[in-house]
Amino acid sequence: MIRKVAIIVSSFLMVLGLVILSWGFRDLPIDERPEWMAWQMVLWPVIVLGLAEVSRLVGYVKKGLSVRADRFKIITHGLPALVVAVAPAGTFTNLFGPQSLWSLLDFPTAKVMAAVWLAFTLWTAWEVDTP
Numbered sequence: 799m800i801r802k803v804a805i806i807v808s809s810f811l812m813v814l815g816l817v818i819l820s821w822g823f824r825d826l827p828i829d830e831r832p833e834w835m836a837w838q839m840v841l842w843p844v845i846v847l848g849l850a851e852v853s854r855l856v857g858y859v860k861k862g863l864s865v866r867a868d869r870f871k872i873i874t875h876g877l878p879a880l881v882v883a884v885a886p887a888g889t890f891t892n893l894f895g896p897q898s899l900w901s902l903l904d905f906p907t908a909k910v911m912a913a914v915w916l917a918f919t920l921w922t923a924w925e926v927d928t929p
Contacts, residue, residue, distance in 0.1 A: 805870060806874055809874045809875050812878070812915055813882070816912060816915075817899050817900070817908070846917075847918070847920070848917070848920065850921075851920065851924065855926075862929075863927065865925070865927075867924055868924070872919065872923045875923075876916060878912075879912045879913070879915040879916035879919060882903050882912035883913045883916055885903070885904075889904065890904045
């Protein structure tokens with residue numbers, strides 16, 4: 799139970815960290831945020847760490863070990879990171895207003911950090927059961 803609470807709390811802290819780290823970019827208009835750059839930087843950590851993790855897990859399965867996903871971690875950390883990383887620029891600003899803290903999640907910096915967060919979540923969400 800404590801582990802689940804810690805995972806939930808750390809998920810909220812990650813979103814808060816994205817907002818705080820993006821605070822310095824809040825004065826840029828939406829049209830000056832280079833979304834293509836964010837997308838390029840979003841995809842690389844996910845692809846590279848994903849390929850490394852898949853090859854490692856395939857090796858474990860070939861050795862006869864059981865591999866299972868920590869669905870709770872994927873839901874509580876992966877979904878918020880995925881939403882922030884793939885939401886089009888301006889989504890949070892349009893939903894919550896330009897003066898809200900949540901509008902900071904529209905910046906490329908937040909999207910890149912969310913992509914790295916997603917990559918690390920997917921990287922650590924697998925457990926190998928030994929016989």
